[in-house]
Amino acid sequence: SLDLPNECILEAAAVHPVKGQLKVIRALAEHPELPLVFVGRPDAGYLEMCRAAARGRPNVWFVGEVPHAHMAAYLARARVHVLPSLRESPGLATLEAALQGARCVVSHHGPTLEYFGPDVWYCDPASTESIRDAIVRAWVAPASTRLRDRILTHFTWPEVGLQTQAAYARLLAAPGATAS
Secondary structure (H helix, E strand, O other), X not given: OXXXXXXXXXXXXXXXXXXXXXXXXXXXXXXXXXXXXXXXXXXXXXXXXXXXXXXOOOOEEEEEOOOHHHHHXXXXXXXXXXXXXXXXXXXXXXXXXXXXXXXXXXXXXXXXXXXXXXXXXXXXXXXXXXXHHHHHHHHHOOOOOHHHHHHHHHOOHHHHHHHHHXXXXXXXXXXXXXXX
16 A cells, blocks of 8 residues: 555656646645645656755655556545646646546646646646645545546547547648648
8 A cells, every 4th residue: 555645736747847846845835734745757956956845844755756557546646636837738647637536737838728628727837826826726626527527538549549530531631632
């Protein structure tokens, strides 16, 4: 069994400045009751900065890299999955967390709106206030299956394959198109 809380705020991403773990720690400095779990391959220097920022704050775990086959066990504990990334497309870990039932906080950068629509909490990854507000709102929100249903309807591999095939068919049917 995992030595982690049954419900937590989890970020599954490489521990790197682009992914924003340090901002999450700083954003939740006034909320030590909220458990934070970071899972991902660490950038050593940045990990040490995150550990330093978390010193004195209870409820912070740095798990390190986990084989993908074991990620479901971690994601299942995420009441909230947060990914305040400076760039993302859209965040496979967020999609996987949503399938496990997590409420999700994502950056407003990139194609996140197209994927997640109104079913996540958006934050400005440059603002610790925005990150905190989005996480706290997600934490207290009632559970919902809307995002999970959206993903299962629009973003499974079979559905993506059908959409890709249809896009190629439209291109090939366009005036002047030739198959080579």
